Amino acid sequence: MKLSDFHYQLPTELIAQQPLAERDASRLLCLDGASGALRHRLFSDLASCLHDDDLLVFNNTRVIPARLWGQKETGGRVEILIERLTGSGQALAHVRSSKSPRPGSWLLLSAREGGEPGPWRLQVTGREGALFVLRAPEAVALADILAAIGHMPLPPYIQREDEALDQTRYQTVFARREGAVAAPTAGLHFTQAMLAQLDERGIQRAEVTLHVGAGTFTPVRVDEIEQHRMHSEYLEVDDALCAAVAATRERGGRVVAVGTTAVRSLESAACGAGLVSPQRGDTSIFIYPGYRFRVVDAMVTNFHLPESTLLMLVSAFAGREAIMQAYREAIVERYRFFSYGDAMFITPEPSALEGR
Template sequence: MKRSDFFYDLPPSLIAQHPLAQRSDSRLLCLDGSSGAIEHSYFHSLLNYLRPNDLLVFNNTRVIPARLWGQKETGGRLEILIERLTGIDTALAHIRSSKSPKPGSRILLSAEQGAEPGPFSLEVIDRVGALFALRTPEGQPLSEVLQVIGHMPLPPYIERSDEAFDQDRYQTVYAEREGAVAAPTAGLHFSDTLLQALEQQGIRRSFVTLHVAAGTFQPVRAEQIEDHHMHAEYLEVDAEVCEAVAQTRERGGRVIAVGTTAVRALETASAETGLPQPYCGDTDIFIYPGYDFKAVDALVTNFHLPESTLLMLVSAFAGREAIMAAYSEAIEQSYRFFSYGDAMFITAAKHAAVKEEMRS
């Protein structure tokens, strides 16, 4: 399939720049992947679309304050976005500057953009493709530096600086394991109150960990989407999740992934046997139309960028035509898009129908 098959025209005014006052007040577009039928609702009414034997699978990664400002020893200003932590005192990062820093050079860090450097610094130890390997001096934990002067890494389509409220709102209420540099945004709609209501209704939950990397915003440049090289992200699926999925199948319930990261986690863990198996390591799974889903029956997700790998994933799940029609409807109804925007609840299309769509 072509990249252009996943293009849609989005008015900039529909890109959410701030979260709503209450997490679960977001709108919810419900799409039946088999029929293409659409319903409009609100996220606090998600219970109306769930059943007592269903299992919700969440991603419990926690976003680190991964954006840093600083300057080279020669004075040139730069911006750092951590891609992933690789050790206690090391990381791979993107660096934006007029001239790339060289291995062996030192970066003097600032608390704010344009501010004078403070006591913290980083050494450039290597160049790894488009990324830079960085290290703190004398083994100082990098996480400590980030907690003091790091900024929340808001996506590029949020055209403002991070503010104090982003430290809470660009984080799920169940975030636990630090390591992501972008939020698993479908989970941002869940409040503690809604989670309690789900539990009272017998909706079970499990957690995977997938540390979302900055590569999630990497555009697809290949015209044939099969030629796209997917970035890698760290993933853990434990035995407890695998057992919960198996029990859900036995009860006749549905496995519902909260976010595309949970989909990628479960499908990676199911790749070898068709059922989730414990998994620990990197995943670079790329899901696009024609993929045969093994673990996931329904999906809670936000709206995704045109021509993005995430839009291709949901198109594989519900069918490209159904997804593009739903997005057109969402635009017409002035839904809010992307990280701080509204959500969708999607049930899977019959895979045979999706494959027939590809052939036609």
């Protein structure tokens, strides 16, 4: 398939720059992949889309304040985006500067962009591909530096500086495993009250961990999408999740992934018959039309960027034409797009499921 097959025109004013006052006040566009039928709801109505035997699978990753500002020892300004913590004092990071910092040099950090350097610093010890290896001084935890002066890593299409509000709103209410540098945004719509209501109804919940990397925003740069190579992200699927999926299959329920990161986690761990096996390590699974889903039966997701791998994923699930038509209707109806935007509930076109 061609990259242009996943292009659409989005008015810039539909890109949500701020979260709504209430998480569950977002709109919910429901797409039936079997028929292409669309329904307009509110996210607070999500329970009406679910069956009593369903299992909701959430990504419990927690976003770290991964953006740092500072300067090189020579005075040149730098912007740092931590990609992955690799130890208590070490990380892989993107470093933006006029000239790449040399191995052995120190980056002097500030509390804000353009600010005077404070007592915090990181040393450049090498590179791994496009990423720099950064190390904190001995006996200093990198997490402590991030807690002191790190900024929430808002996506590039949010055209403002991060604010105090983002520390809670660019974070799901169930986030508990620190390590992501981008939020699993479909989960941002859930409130504690919604989760309690789902529990009261008896709808089961389970969790995976996939630490979302900055590569999620990397554009596809090839015309034939099959040639694209995905970035890797750290994944954990534990025994409890595997047991929950197996129990759901036994009672005839659906596995409903909350977000594309939960989809990628479940499909990475698939082991046949709609089941999953424990996993720990990196995944670089790339899901695009033609893929047959082995575990996921329905999904909650936000609206995705044109020509993005996430748009390709949802197109594989519900059909490209159905997805593109849904996006066209969402634009006409003035839905809010991307991380702080509205959501969709999607069921698959039958041919997207493998042997189920």
